[in-house]
Amino acid sequence: MSTVIIQLRPDGYVWAVVPKNLDDPPENVERVWPREPHPVTCWGRRLPQGLADRVRLYDALRTLLDEADADEVLLAIEPSVEERRIGIVEVALDHADVGVELVTPHRDGALGIARDYVSDFISSLDPPNEADRTPPSGER
Incomplete structure (x- = not known):
């Protein structure tokens, strides 16, 4: 399972x-x-363009989440995004059955959020105890 940032x-x-x-x-x-x-x-009939765009976006997000084997999504929304687009993404994520956390948009986009996420995770880990010479479990 992985974390996807959008x-x-x-x-x-x-x-x-x-x-x-x-x-x-x-x-x-x-x-x-x-x-x-x-x-x-x-069913052999053309969908209106707006609905066709929605179907394509659902498909794109479903494919992304499936290929990434995602169980968590960090979602950032820039201020000027159309409400209908936000709604489409929210519905797609709801149907994907993933945990969604809203985060602040980053000036470097999803890549910047990913770098910060990894950096924060690493800094939250306890540093190794230099006095303890016992190897980590699995290396004994």
């Missing part, structure tokens, strides 16, 4: 996946809001 922007969204090995850099991708000229059909 930052919503007026022109699209940016996402990053916190790596399992904290020494590795986070994966980071930028996307524009889905809008393609060819229509989405349902």
Whole structure:
């Protein structure tokens, strides 16, 4: 299971996946809001463009969360994002059955949030006790 960071922007969204090995850099991708000229059909009928865009965004988020094996999402929303886009993302995340935590947007996007997340996690760990020479469990 992993943590995915999504930052919503007026022109699209940016996402990053916190790596399992904290020494590795986070994966980071930028996307524009889905809008393609060819229509989405349902039972042989074309969906209106707004609904087609919604279906594409649901699919994109579901694929992202499935491929990342996400169980937690940190969601940042920039101030000028359209309310309907926020609603679409909230519904998609609700159906994905992941824990969602709202976080402050970062000027470096999801990558900046991921770096801060990893840094905060590492700094929260107890430093090793230099006086104790017992090796960590599993290395005895």
